[in-house]
Amino acid sequence: DQQVKQNSPSLSVQEGRISILNCDYTNSMFDYFLWYKKYPAEGPTFLISISSIKDKNEDGRFTVFLNKSAKHLSLHIVPSQPGDSAVYFCAASPVYNQGGKLIFGQGTELSVKP
Amino acid sequence: DAGVIQSPRHEVTEMGQEVTLRCKPISGHDYLFWYRQTMMRGLELLIYFNNNVPIDDSGMPEDRFSAKMPNASFSTLKIQPSEPRDSAVYFCASSWVGNEQYFGPGTRLTVT
Numbered sequence: 747d748q749q750v751k752q753n754s755p756s757l758s759v760q761e762g763r764i765s766i767l768n769c770d771y772t773n774s775m776f777d778y779f780l781w782y783k784k785y786p787a788e789g790p791t792f793l794i795s796i797s798s799i800k801d802k803n804e805d806g807r808f809t810v811f812l813n814k815s816a817k818h819l820s821l822h823i824v825p826s827q828p829g830d831s832a833v834y835f836c837a838a839s840p841v842y843n844q845g846g847k848l849i850f851g852q853g854t855e856l857s858v859k860p
Numbered sequence: 861d862a863g864v865i866q867s868p869r870h871e872v873t874e875m876g877q878e879v880t881l882r883c884k885p886i887s888g889h890d891y892l893f894w895y896r897q898t899m900m901r902g903l904e905l906l907i908y909f910n911n912n913v914p915i916d917d918s919g920m921p922e923d924r925f926s927a928k929m930p931n932a933s934f935s936t937l938k939i940q941p942s943e944p945r946d947s948a949v950y951f952c953a954s955s956w957v958g959n960e961q962y963f964g965p966g967t968r969l970t971v972t
Binding site: 778780782787788789790791792795835839846847848849850851852853 | 901902904905908910915916951953960961962963965966
């Protein structure tokens, strides 16, 4: 059973426009959510996170929105740049700030075209 | 800090052979995770350790897979015997108190 789902395997966006990556989860006990970015032949790297007490977290061009009632989060990248082309994974944790396991989605491959 | 170190980066082996993947976590991190990435299943957690003790191995596919962490700076994931369906990229990650995990570059395993 896939507890974290990224239903779009790929997304193509023009440079300078907004990229919106979506993620749904099924377990209401999840307390903390993270986004990772992965380039080919590299490991995933942490990008941005949000705890369940917030509905928005912003870091430069990256903003994550959390809608707990819908069990949905999204990552907005504005403006998109060609260097943002990568696979993006969302992940969820049942416990905030205590280490432990993350449940990852299957990833969305973002392509930003010049 | 050198980050999480994995070896080898690439491994090609024949079906039935034993494969050992190695990982050195970031110094001071007390959690270590082994993941497998495939096109079909994305990033799957295989097993994780806290303070060198296995906490959850429910993701280990079958008895052919085993993992050890003899000390805080080293872990192995072993597949014996290997099968073609084990072909994937295997990642090791480590973390401290926070939830952010730091991943190694991965080992691409091909079993022919």
